[in-house]
Amino acid sequence: DSGVTQTPKHLITATGQRVTLRCSPRSGDLSVYWYQQSLDQGLQFLIQYYNGEERAKGNILERFSAQQFPDLHSELNLSSLELGDSALYFCASSVGGGLSDTQYFGPGTRLTVL
């Protein structure tokens, strides 16, 4: 158990809908990262927040957005969902904001778009 929690574990929805994925980092960690893992693209970095502020951006679509709240939990919002958005979404956390800080991954949310 990494100490990072993600909810829900599974999510099934329809095209065009909007969903919110939630992540609670390990106690004491200030950074949260979001990743998408799909069969064809592998593990792709989406976005990083550090202490409430956006720190780095990866291959995140404009239909997707994220935020980190004062209590350091984070939410990833996915809107206008398409079939291709079906994937595993992982959250990771680290103590600091540097990329050489060890990232601890949560168990993931499996999103299925029908």
Next chain:
Amino acid sequence: GESVGLHLPTLSVQEGDNSIINCAYSNSASDYFIWYKQESGKGPQFIIDIRSNMDKRQGQRVTVLLNKTVKHLSLQIAATQPGDSAVYFCAERRDDKIIFGKGTRLHILP
């Protein structure tokens, strides 16, 4: 279990033997490398990392080797155990992002 990737390279190793998992990276400016292990149904788990000013780093039962000349990274697992069965990813720090490789599935033979 979950499939984390289609057509992943697979390495089959006899239990007790040493495993060597290889990874090639493309950007000579990458300065930090990480190996992750992902078991079925779980998120990636940090194994070991290495900075570009090093050639070798050892952990518990694992060794990472970095050859910057040919842009090659390897993970050696000593005395492979059934619990080592997983998908292994290398990752590199490039342009302020962590870029993951496609992964190699390690299969342990009894």
